[in-house]
Amino acid sequence: MSIIQEFKEFAVKGNMIDLAVGVIIGGAFGKIVDSLVKDIIMPIISVITGGGVDFTQKFIVLGDNPNNLQSLDALQKAGVNVLTYGNFLTIFINFIILAWIVFLMVKLLNKLRRSKEEAPVEPAPTPEDVQLLREIRDALKNKTN
Template sequence: MLKEFKEFVLKGNVMDLAVAVIIGAAFGKIVTSLVNDILMPIIGILLGGINFEDLKFIITPASGEVVEVAIRYGAFIQSMVDFLIIAVSIFGIIKLFTFRRKKESEEAIASEVPSKEALLLEEIRDILKTK
């Protein structure tokens, strides 16, 4: 069982996935910092000095208890902006890679020269079609 686990872990796909997760986590932190520290303050200034972190609804119970519940919709807006930036970035990267693969495969197909056997078989096929 240990041997099977070692083979599984050392496969290329698992190692690639581990690297992708680590890079993704770091990318997520960078995007969160970009949104929280740069974009949202600029958007807040453009909207009249709004601080999105402070946007919240405070709900107090009807019984008059001292307990208050805050629904922080400003933090939710910031998380949505994070998500949109990450989603657009990943979409762009995937499109770039699929475009490159498609282009490479088209070039490979176009550059393939048929073998002598294939040419001979095509000639035989064409002769048989005419008869």
């Protein structure tokens, strides 16, 4: 078998296609969660913490700031060493929300699977010939006693 044929079999397998679809949907889902954090949750947190709070602009200057620059963009352009913890907080909140949503989805899927497995299975009705043979057996047992 040639390497091209092996690759073709590998690439066309259903598992490979499923994985590709999962990655694409996961990327789109990540964008949705990022928008949820940035556009909905962070503004609510800003209002709760007193308004006007934008975590992406939170930073600590670690080096010398000879020009006394105040904005993050200006500090980064000037090459000043800056610890941008606000961006980390935003990404961390994004991760926690994404992990929570995935947890809830997996929990729901597991619940649905369990409900399918726990569904009572009715025993199949006994065929007539087997029932008749059992009656004959029981009658013979009673006759010999």
